Amino acid sequence: MDSLPEAKLIRAMHAKDLAPVGEILKRYLGEWLGGPKAYSQERGHPRLRMRHMQFRIGPAERDAWMLCMSGALDEVVADPALREQLLQSFYKLADWVRNDDGNPHDAQNREHSLRAP
Numbered sequence: 001m002d003s004l005p006e007a008k009l010i011r012a013m014h015a016k017d018l019a020p021v022g023e024i025l026k027r028y029l030g031e032w033l034g035g036p037k038a039y040s041q042e043r044g045h046p047r048l049r050m051r052h053m054q055f056r057i058g059p060a061e062r063d064a065w066m067l068c069m070s071g072a073l074d075e076v077v078a079d080p081a082l083r084e085q086l087l088q089s090f091y092k093l094a095d096w097v098r099n100d101d102g103n104p105h106d107a108q109n110r111e112h113s114l115r116a117p
């Protein structure tokens with residue numbers, strides 16, 4: 001994120017020193033992948049959407065985030081099939097974190113509540 005020009009817009013949202021949030025992300029991802037519950041123990045329920053609401057996240061921010069994650073996966077995951085599987089799962093998560101007007105998940109919820117009695 002520090003080195004990609006395409007990531008400038010999301011780099012600017014983060015604190016100057018990325019190390020502390022990097023550690024938090026590591027714990028979150030360990031837990032997400034079925035490892036020890038180190039994130040929840042320290043931070044409580046992830047509530048990922050809620051924790052990102054203070055930042056404007058649309059398709060451009062999602063794609064910049066995915067570019068960074070894709071680069072990180074290239075560095076550490078040797079198996080191409082596993083890399084692809086992880087990328088797909090990350091994409092779903094990153095798209096769901098979006099909080100712009102065009103988020104299809106919110107549109108679905110709106111439709112749901114309109115139909116509810």
Ligand code: HEM
Binds near residue numbers: 043062090094
């Ligand atoms: C879609 C684009 C995304 C953007 C622009 C974004 C941006 C951010 C920002 C600005 C922070 C706060 C960092 C700080 O305090 O300096 C943050 C925190 C965090 N993000 Fe994201 N994020 C995105 C997607 C994701 C996704 C897909 C995940 C999970 C795989 C994720 C996991 C986290 C976690 C675990 C934290 C720390 C939460 C806590 O405080 O406990 N983010 N993100």
